[in-house]
Amino acid sequence: MHKWLYLLVAIISEVAGTSALKSAEGFTRFWPSCVVVVGYASAFYFLSLTLKSIPVGIAYAIWSGLGTALIAVVAWVFMGQRLDLPAVFGILLIIAGVLVLNLCSTSATH
Numbered sequence: 001m002h003k004w005l006y007l008l009v010a011i012i013s014e015v016a017g018t019s020a021l022k023s024a025e026g027f028t029r030f031w032p033s034c035v036v037v038v039g040y041a042s043a044f045y046f047l048s049l050t051l052k053s054i055p056v057g058i059a060y061a062i063w064s065g066l067g068t069a070l071i072a073v074v075a076w077v078f079m080g081q082r083l084d085l086p087a088v089f090g091i092l093l094i095i096a097g098v099l100v101l102n103l104c105s106t107s108a109t110h
Contacts, residue, residue: 003053006046011063013042015070022079058107065098 017039023032043063050059069091075081083091101107 003050006049007054007059007062010043010046010050011066011070013039013046014063014067015039015074017043018067018071019074019078055107058101058105061101062098065094069094 017036020032020035020039023029024036025032027033027036047059047063050063072081072083072087072091076083
């Protein structure tokens, strides 16, 4: 169970770091820059813990897929980014892919 918690923390950390990138303004603003650095450092640390028990291809697919979908939602909700129908459809396909990996593939358990 810890492996999935570590992966979730890695995803949330990556989303937090990515969300702060624009506010960091090229690392010229201190606090948003700190959020970026701490977010990415935490993301890679917890991803490395995940890789002790989940294959790298599966972990990275889930991490990058859910991270991409979540950052698109965060940008839409908090930054006013517009999501058109193809963007929403693409995000749903990413989520569907992650679900297929977890629910139908035995690769995630080896």
